[in-house]
Amino acid sequence: MALLEVDDLVVQYYTDDGVVRAVDGISYEIRAGETVGLVGESGAGKSAASRAVLRLLDGAGEIVGGEIRFRGRDILELSVDDLRAIRGDEIAMVFQDAGAVFNPVYTVGEQIAETIRTHKDVTDSEARDRTIALIDRVGIPNPAARYADYPHELSGGMQQRAVIAMALACDPAVLICDEPTTGLDVTVQAGILELLAELAATSETAIQLVTHDLGVVAELCDRVLVQYAGEIVERAPVDDLYYDPKHPYTVGLLAATPQLGDDRERLPTIPGTAPDLIDPPTGCRFHPRCPYAEDCCASRRPSLVDPVSGRPDNGDPETHVAACLEYTGDLEAGLDYEVQVRDAADSDCRERKQQGEPR
């Protein structure tokens, strides 16, 4: 049994313009100790899906369907007290905007200690010692002095580290990181990623990493889920996703990743913009933007299938599945792209080509 199982989760937001189905029937599971990436562009419903796990949707958002099972217990059925016991203690969350996560009127240390005191039966000095150890563990120098600092006295990178320390306060089984490196500059990002990678390697904590940065995913994750317009369109072990992407959206994302030493004049983009989730496109949600779309894409909704056999998703999280009609044999022209792998040393290209007739 997986640690965290999300089954057919549906999240809706009620806006003045209509009902936004931000998450539309996604399913995934996270096993103990592994790191799973959830990627997609802004508005794909990544954050909504992650917050739903802790029932943290605010105001207009509501979980309307599905199940979220943690250690076999359905989180959506838990009482308020049971849920509070899980939050922070078993499942913790690292938020995106570290500067806003800390209450400006208390010191960082107090706020981390508060979490420990909430869940563990400790004295104030024990909580303090533990907090200082945590601050030290996330790589902030001079932890005892930083304990008494106010949030604004830390740099952005240190704030993000402190947020991670707060999330780790009770040794959670699952850590949900909601875009932990967005808004930090690259060197600081690298430090945070190193910290997360070390956590993933040394502790039993499973990490769900929500991001739009494919580079971050490549560095950290064991498996990747690609979310588009509220649905998961591809799920793969991390290497397969990069070296052998199956869904045209994933291909577009990879193509749009800027690279050093690229000789192309323009950065390739996926045409169009993310769809309106109040009235999502019919059929395959990616078809209005998909360069390979055919008539059937607008009418038939693809489900996650094994791209090789064309058989439906068998539920094994290690298998590579993608939701594209190509793999059920419905596209006539096929997908026409190739993945070139270049050696870092020279630019010797080894090419492999996706099968399918060129247009």
Next chain:
Amino acid sequence: MTDRQPTTDRGRIRIVGFDDAAEQKRDSDASSDTADAAGTTADPSIASRGATGIDPTTASTSASAFAQPGRRLENAWRRFRRNRSAMTGLAVIIVMAVLAVLARPITVSTAEVTITLQPFSLAPDDPTAMFVGPPNAPPSLAHPFGTDWAGRDQFSRVLVGGRYTLSIGLVAVALALCVGVPLGAIAGYFGGWIDEAIMRVVDVLYAFPFLVLAIAIVPILEPVPILGSGYWTVVVALAVTGWVGYARLIRGEVLSVREREYVTAARALGVPDRTIIQRHVVPNAIAPVVVQATLNVGTVVLTAAALGFLGLGLEPGSAEWGAMLAQGRSSLLRGDWHMTVFPGLAIFLFVLAINLVGDGINDALEPDRDGRDDRRRMR
């Protein structure tokens, strides 16, 4: 279908073909019928709307409004100290408070012993002692503020009267805060029917003019045994009418604070609602309430004086400034100006000082907020 094998090669990945295909699609879209393309051209506006509706993590940057929140109190005090009119007001209040405390000795008596807490006696006479001088005498060296109809020394009465007036203002406002802040914070934080219930009560109380409500409440409270008539009746009446303003003010602030990321973060860490309200929500929402409360001390003192003037509240003949004004009313007709001028001046001076301090606190806590707006809203 496809016969590709996952690669074991490492190195740079580059996707070829997607862009060309996308380019081709763009061309074919452009050339195709515009009616067909209508679905896609409408996208950008819709997409941005969809995006704002979905992504709650775009956290409010307004949190940065508190530039240096950690040392907020120190900074506020430094700003306050630079404000001359506010410091003048504070000095006036301190002097008046000291004078009121030192006016007569304060003693605590039990059956056997009498402990003197404060031995000083600035007031020359006992404020209740009659005929220490001739009745209705104008100001003189012996009686700087003159005497009233019963020959009581006005100067002593004004000094001692400060005890009532100042403490009524402070205690009534403190009591009102104790009721209004928790209720308003709970209403704002939980919302829903709790909010509705509390705020409808507030609306009902708001429908009455402040003074009229206080006048209506005093006779209701007077039969309550522990309150009796007098000081505590006035205080409770003013607190009952005063809390609604604070509740409404803090509810509005809480509505915005509870959307902040640190509140969500605290919830995500399993901190109970009570702790979140006490530690995270109220401290960040309290600033305008502090300003309002300070300014309100003046209003409350005026209302207490008005109640005293109308003969409600403190028993007649007590040295409360409003009650003294009321008694001086008849002597005004005879031309004895000193009986009303001095208590009136005292009230004026205190309210003015409180307002200066309130504005100073406002400027110190929230330099970019206009305190006058708030006050207008409260009236």
